[in-house]
Amino acid sequence: MIGIFDSGYGGLTVFKEIRKLLPDYDYMYLGDNARAPYGGRGKEKVTSFSREAVKFLFDKGCHLVLFACYTASSLALRELQKEFLRAPGITDKKILGVIRPVVEHAAKHSRKGAIGIVATRATIDSKALETELKNLKPELKIFPKACPLLVPLIEEHWHKTPEARMILKKYLRSLKNANIDTLILGCTHYPLMMSDFKRFFGKKVDVLNGGKIVAESLVNYLERHHEIKSLLSKNGRITYYTTDDPERFFEFGRYFAKVPIEKVERVSLS
Amino acid sequence: MIGIFDSGYGGLTVFKEIRKLLPDYDYMYLGDNARAPYGGRGKEKVTSFSREAVKFLFDKGCHLVLFACYTASSLALRELQKEFLRAPGITDKKILGVIRPVVEHAAKHSRKGAIGIVATRATIDSKALETELKNLKPELKIFPKACPLLVPLIEEHWHKTPEARMILKKYLRSLKNANIDTLILGCTHYPLMMSDFKRFFGKKVDVLNGGKIVAESLVNYLERHHEIKSLLSKNGRITYYTTDDPERFFEFGRYFAKVPIEKVERVSLS
Numbered sequence: 001m002i003g004i005f006d007s008g009y010g011g012l013t014v015f016k017e018i019r020k021l022l023p024d025y026d027y028m029y030l031g032d033n034a035r036a037p038y039g040g041r042g043k044e045k046v047t048s049f050s051r052e053a054v055k056f057l058f059d060k061g062c063h064l065v066l067f068a069c070y071t072a073s074s075l076a077l078r079e080l081q082k083e084f085l086r087a088p089g090i091t092d093k094k095i096l097g098v099i100r101p102v103v104e105h106a107a108k109h110s111r112k113g114a115i116g117i118v119a120t121r122a123t124i125d126s127k128a129l130e131t132e133l134k135n136l137k138p139e140l141k142i143f144p145k146a147c148p149l150l151v152p153l154i155e156e157h158w159h160k161t162p163e164a165r166m167i168l169k170k171y172l173r174s175l176k177n178a179n180i181d182t183l184i185l186g187c188t189h190y191p192l193m194m195s196d197f198k199r200f201f202g203k204k205v206d207v208l209n210g211g212k213i214v215a216e217s218l219v220n221y222l223e224r225h226h227e228i229k230s231l232l233s234k235n236g237r238i239t240y241y242t243t244d245d246p247e248r249f250f251e252f253g254r255y256f257a258k259v260p261i262e263k264v265e266r267v268s269l270s
Numbered sequence: 271m272i273g274i275f276d277s278g279y280g281g282l283t284v285f286k287e288i289r290k291l292l293p294d295y296d297y298m299y300l301g302d303n304a305r306a307p308y309g310g311r312g313k314e315k316v317t318s319f320s321r322e323a324v325k326f327l328f329d330k331g332c333h334l335v336l337f338a339c340y341t342a343s344s345l346a347l348r349e350l351q352k353e354f355l356r357a358p359g360i361t362d363k364k365i366l367g368v369i370r371p372v373v374e375h376a377a378k379h380s381r382k383g384a385i386g387i388v389a390t391r392a393t394i395d396s397k398a399l400e401t402e403l404k405n406l407k408p409e410l411k412i413f414p415k416a417c418p419l420l421v422p423l424i425e426e427h428w429h430k431t432p433e434a435r436m437i438l439k440k441y442l443r444s445l446k447n448a449n450i451d452t453l454i455l456g457c458t459h460y461p462l463m464m465s466d467f468k469r470f471f472g473k474k475v476d477v478l479n480g481g482k483i484v485a486e487s488l489v490n491y492l493e494r495h496h497e498i499k500s501l502l503s504k505n506g507r508i509t510y511y512t513t514d515d516p517e518r519f520f521e522f523g524r525y526f527a528k529v530p531i532e533k534v535e536r537v538s539l540s
Binding site: 034035040041042044045148149151152153155156158162163166167170243244245248270 | 304305310311312314315419421422423428432433436437440513514515540
């Protein structure tokens, strides 16, 4: 199975795109809602929470785990790849993140080399996206901006209000002044405000749909890694797990997934 | 020692008032920042997190633990009082919450008996404040309103912006229409917007400062319970614990406490 892990609901916007391109596989989606959001937490906590999530998904029979969360991908991915994939006996497992594909796309397609990044405070502070972009192309000019209020606004369904648009404008002003040509939405919640980002910047800025890019990259990954692909079952089954109230996940999750969520099971990670 | 427990920083607004009235005691403040905010979580998680916090503070030598958090007081206090204080060997310990004193004050002083409550979603959904008010005075008319965006706005220092005032106005409109005469700020973050609440309602509504009421009630409690009071040490020492990054607690905590925070230690509860 393919395991998709996020701190909460945001990863469902990525999962939605993955299922469009790869509808036949079996999936487990794990939302650590009891400890979400990760976006304001330190590296140590995000790593230890993510470690428990990876262990859970591997134990459940996943061979491929995708961190559908920029905060976990920024703060914990590299360390956990080392820990889990180096351990003896674990050669049939992989952990992937969302940063690499998005960053490669941005570096490749940016016309003027001026790239903005919007994300949670933890992701911005980690400089993970910035560093990977610079590694790919040192001459890029990067403009990071933490937008910590967007996640609560989206989770409260307030993101279509004038207040949310005013807050968004304040966040984005410095990026407009910097004349960026590409914007990375470095948080899986932000695609729910895609039209507002696009309206603010107009046609001059390419606002990247990370979910779609990550999904395309996963298709490509499986083409190149038959040793993993051959281990993945294909019955089109999806199982949802949450560390908080399943009813709540059922209710709020639908709104991110854009499709009904059938069955949600509560699990304890710690 | 007296233990003060909150999901994060909010309890510092209560602690500030307590120290004004009772400056000589020794205190431990525990913020479960790694798992904050509790305001959107289910009863089960809030209870299990609070259980770990109480155990930690009792183990550290506290004889009195105050839940300086409306969500924990609403969802977990009663159950944990039963669990901890009924256990054999634990007769020298007490757990108090913030709801009882505030509710008693409101029921006593409300002129027309029309009381508004603003709080997190979890606190409002629990109906804890509402139920206690009705128990004291069944004829009271209660108007609850969840205001889930206020905590993130305050934690991001955005609460003095026009956007925050617009959001606050939207939240409060129904309470103004209901002609309340008393408003309970059922979340320890909200006193940081006290002046905005007061400005919105004008002189006709008594906006209660919960921190001050809780502090006065604690003074009164100690006067009536010498068996606990006699166990509390008095060296004016304060120790801060957080489950997340101590640096972050140091930086953000000052802003709620309104005084410098000297030393913060990281602890693990789970």
